[in-house]
Amino acid sequence: MAAIDVTLGVDIGGTNTVVGFVDREGKCLAESSIPTNAHEPAESLVRRLHEKVEEIAKPLAGRITLKGIGVGAPNANFYRGTVENPPNLKWKGVVNLAALIRTYYDLPVAVTNDANAAALGEMLYGAAKGMKDFIVITLGTGLGSGIVAGGAMVYGADGFAGEIGHTIVDPRGRVCGCGRRGCLETYASASGICRTILELLAERREESELRNVSPQDLTSKMIADAAGRGDVIAREAFEVTGRILGLKLADSVAHLSPEAIILFGGLANAGALIFEPTKRHLEENLLNIFKNKVKLLPSGLKEGNTAVLGASALIWHELLKVA
């Protein structure tokens, strides 16, 4: 049997770095992970990464041909192949990650942030298969986004496009990690909905099981579970989140007229609790010509190795462009 072409997907997280060989159809043939060791320099991470990749490649020897390497990393710049002052890593300044990896592999290497990688993953293997215009919104601790327009990833002039999480809901609103106020991600994200709960508990008088949880321990999963049990405050928090997210996504549609918006990540796992109010408020705020046209979809990628699939899709997308 001939060897099959694969790419290597690498997802560099704050805690773990996951790698996997992925074929053109998005099948992961081998996967493993190493601790990221945030305090280490990038050189050591890449060295350990190389060892791990060689290890998982061994049982596949002769059966796969590695065509390229895609990397999802925080603050990654697609154009330059660099990672610039990543928030959760102690790497200093600008690290040319693509060049570091190429010292081990004489192959095409591409890097981008995890939200862009997720968008390409959805396009190649997931919910956006065959679509040319769509947006992926990652509702994790923050709100990440990846935009595809006319079949191409939107990187912008400097490689940093797709920061929908930092569009402004209210210039006098909640303090954001970015130093400004009222960014969408301070409302529509796992941490945002926790802040909404605190506001609602202050404002309203209804009983809620969430009154027994310290703010420090509160998670979006707890809120979803409470809402599932009919907790009025928890349900209202999803309504508020959907209202703000739907309103701002209507602005995104006005810019880009996507075929679909895909909600991804922890908070999206709350299903109808978040999809229903988001969809309702999105439609309510859409310009007439866009109404009832834009699909709001869950991810089509299997939970678990989505970041690796996204990273592998990044380099498949580049390889397919050249071919």
Added chain:
Amino acid sequence: MAAIDVTLGVDIGGTNTVVGFVDREGKCLAESSIPTNAHEPAESLVRRLHEKVEEIAKPLAGRITLKGIGVGAPNANFYRGTVENPPNLKWKGVVNLAALIRTYYDLPVAVTNDANAAALGEMLYGAAKGMKDFIVITLGTGLGSGIVAGGAMVYGADGFAGEIGHTIVDPRGRVCGCGRRGCLETYASASGICRTILELLAERREESELRNVSPQDLTSKMIADAAGRGDVIAREAFEVTGRILGLKLADSVAHLSPEAIILFGGLANAGALIFEPTKRHLEENLLNIFKNKVKLLPSGLKEGNTAVLGASALIWHELLKVA
């Protein structure tokens, strides 16, 4: 001397339809116009258009080779070549304008709205020459926008992308022609700044020469002139307009990370009066990574035949893609 290649640019306005032959460098070799006659069916307009084009082509016989036709029209759909329920024309339903024109000319024909055409005009001949990521904002009666990302016009899934004028400033804000409330164009446009003047005259007590103008007669030009003479209310209206426009353009930058935003159209002619507050509030609301990177530029197209240049650029852009 060999004949030079030209395209025909056609701008269909509510009152007049302007046509011109334009070369690859944006030089208009001949231009003329006919009344649009808004009540007439599209067929008659295209017939009269053809007569006019033949007339202006006659003196150029043998010196030009027509390569294609670009049309800027309200509610035009690039993908389908159609105009769909145009607001100021009495055309019924969906008119296949490209097909109508092709009954006279066996050449490539492309149609789009005037804001997209303006963006392509800036890219081929104007302020965005050599840029791959930029946004053109037309501050006319309304607010039109054209987005270019990675060197390609963003049309979206249905051909209607680029409606930044209908992003929402305040869901409980000013009533918009689109039937909703608080759209950006109800604040940042020639008509929007007139509405701002009325609000300010109600709210404040300062003397203003604009207190002597009936709302019906008020124009953005009068406001600019008054501001130029130091009228406090008029100056404040530009500040308010720039604050709202700058805030919302920061959202556009978060989506697209453009190299430049180009302000175009009647209100943009007010120069520093509108550019200064818009730039200041844009910078103030930008995410750190975008600060001091995005240029805010005036149009680089000569006033007068900009719409024809834009329409001609539309078809040049398509012809150059194929070549």
